[in-house]
Amino acid sequence: MSQQPNVLLLGPPGAGKGTQSANIADEYDVPHVTTGDALRANKDMQTEHGTPRSFMEAGELVPDPVVNEIVAEALGDGEGYVLDGYPRNEEQVAYLADITTLDVVCLLSVSESELVDRLTGRRVCTECGANYHVEFDQPDEEGVCDECGGELIQRDDDTEDTVRERLRVYHETTEPVVEHYREAGVLQEIDGEQSPSAVWDTLRATIDETI
Ligand code: AP5
């Protein structure tokens, strides 16, 4: 199989998908395709379904036609990528199956109380999108990105109420997606509660064994 695998990273909000996707993108030299970042960069884009902002700030899913188009365009010829934040419902699973073939499907598992702590303490670089945490992953200088010097801010949807709604939507709509891949026999579950570097060691070993 190719050295540039098609990797799908699943997990609830705050599981570490963005953090670990950056490692996968570096290690395997593949693009990081993430609907969340793409939507945040186009929050006020006018579509026939309204703008992404209203859905995202409420913690609800953005309508399928909008995200499907983002993914189809971003995957391009589908020669190696790490996909994060998609698919989130069964319609998106079917759409994805039509446009690409996955080589590795991993789930990062983290308990609910840990997720809330991670999300409400997250800080994100406005320039390069790197993730930090006020307790678990501090930058060298408070409020400044180690990678690029950009400003670190809190995401609009990382308030406690919106976090709870995102977790509710995950349980209701995205857990069936996880079950879909489990039933297909391709899901590899990874303990996402380890340290970021231990999660990465496990994830890399899992990908290397699969490709
Ligand atoms: P999206 O941006 O995808 O958000 P999400 O799925 O809720 O996931 P997060 O980005 O919040 O978490 P993550 O798993 O990436 O964790 P991270 O690495 O940052 O989506 C946002 C919104 O966009 C959705 O609500 C929806 O409205 C819309 N949307 C997106 N995709 C869509 C789709 N397909 N269909 C419809 N709508 C869509 O880590 C979290 C924190 O924990 C960080 O602070 C990090 O430093 C820390 N951390 C990471 N790993 C560890 C560790 N091992 N130990 C301790 N701390 C850690």
Ligand code: MG
């Ligand atoms: Mg993310």
Ligand code: ZN
């Ligand atoms: Zn940065």
